[in-house]
Amino acid sequence: MKILHISDLHFPKKLSLFSLRGKAIVGYLSYRLRRKSKHPLVLVSALVEAISKLEYDALVISGDLTNVSHPSEFENAREILSPLLTSKTFIIPGNHDRYQKRAIGPNPLFEKTFGEWLGNSLDPKLYIRSKKIGGKLFIGWDSNFAIPRITANGYVGQEVIQKTLSLVKEPYVLVCHHPLWNPTSEIESKAHRMTNRGEVVEKLKSNPPLLYLHGHTHTNWVKLPGPSAPFAIVNSASSTRLSDRNHECGFHLIEIENSIQYRRFIYSEDKFIETNPIFYEESEGVI
Numbered sequence: 662m663k664i665l666h667i668s669d670l671h672f673p674k675k676l677s678l679f680s681l682r683g684k685a686i687v688g689y690l691s692y693r694l695r696r697k698s699k700h701p702l703v704l705v706s707a708l709v710e711a712i713s714k715l716e717y718d719a720l721v722i723s724g725d726l727t728n729v730s731h732p733s734e735f736e737n738a739r740e741i742l743s744p745l746l747t748s749k750t751f752i753i754p755g756n757h758d759r760y761q762k763r764a765i766g767p768n769p770l771f772e773k774t775f776g777e778w779l780g781n782s783l784d785p786k787l788y789i790r791s792k793k794i795g796g797k798l799f800i801g802w803d804s805n806f807a808i809p810r811i812t813a814n815g816y817v818g819q820e821v822i823q824k825t826l827s828l829v830k831e832p833y834v835l836v837c838h839h840p841l842w843n844p845t846s847e848i849e850s851k852a853h854r855m856t857n858r859g860e861v862v863e864k865l866k867s868n869p870p871l872l873y874l875h876g877h878t879h880t881n882w883v884k885l886p887g888p889s890a891p892f893a894i895v896n897s898a899s900s901t902r903l904s905d906r907n908h909e910c911g912f913h914l915i916e917i918e919n920s921i922q923y924r925r926f927i928y929s930e931d932k933f934i935e936t937n938p939i940f941y942e943e944s945e946g947v948i
């Protein structure tokens with residue numbers, strides 16, 4: 662089973678300020694000034710082309726397809742991704758896809774746009790999605806919530822964890838936007854992390870996933886299984902960002918057979934090329 666994992670696509674889309682409300686105005690301006698130039702369009706097309714040429718069984722996208730959850734950003738994301746949206750695709754939302762209440766509401770934009778690739782809901786009240794791809798079970802969680810402030814915290818409810826653990830009876834890959842672990846070498850702000858990740862990791866120990874796939878922090882890593890989290894934690898964010906001194910960007914192709922093999926691809930000059938994954942022991946970071 663080969664899993665291609667991409668994340669934090671933040672597709673560029675020009676928006677009229679008049680079409681924005683509340684925190685989306687500040688969020689959009691900050692994106693235009695600080696982040697837009699880091700996600701050039703040429704990289705987006707190179708990514709789609711690179712993926713189209715690779716052989717894989719499942720394509721996992723772990724959130725942040727948009728910047729401020731604007732309706733035209735969702736349309737744009739779907740259009741760009743259309744060559745890659747197949748029965749092999751599994752998508753979960755990131756905090757930027759749940760930026761404002763209107764992105765959640767009774768008819769959420771994320772679900773409206775990507776409903777076909779979100780798997781089946783395992784509980785009518787909780788966000789627990791499941792999809793079997795090539796015989797392998799993928800479980801998706803939504804760690805995001807719309808808050809009026811400009812923070813990017815995540816949270817996974819106890820009921821979600823318990824229900825998942827009680828329902829899942831076979832090896833599974835868990836996909837969620839926020840990291841469960843952070844390398845000590847990467848500065849992490851308190852306003853950016855999943856607030857209860859210690860609890861999540863502790864509970865997962867009773868039925869650990871084969872892999873935990875996430876994004877949110879825009880630099881790649883693979884945390885190897887350790888005593889606290891006995892499973893690998895893979896960060897493929899951001900797959901559409903230019904790398905720099907503080908951001909090692911790209912995506913992973915993960916092969917699960919008897920053991921797990923990792924390949925990593927990065928954008929260099931005008932195309933994606935293969936390079937070494939960035940591995941960490943659990944002791945090199947914190948939960």
Ligand SMILES: [Fe+2]
Pocket residue numbers: 669671725755757877878879898899
């Ligand atoms: Fe992101």
Ligand SMILES: [Fe+2]
Pocket residue numbers: 725755756757813838876877878
């Ligand atoms: Fe994020």
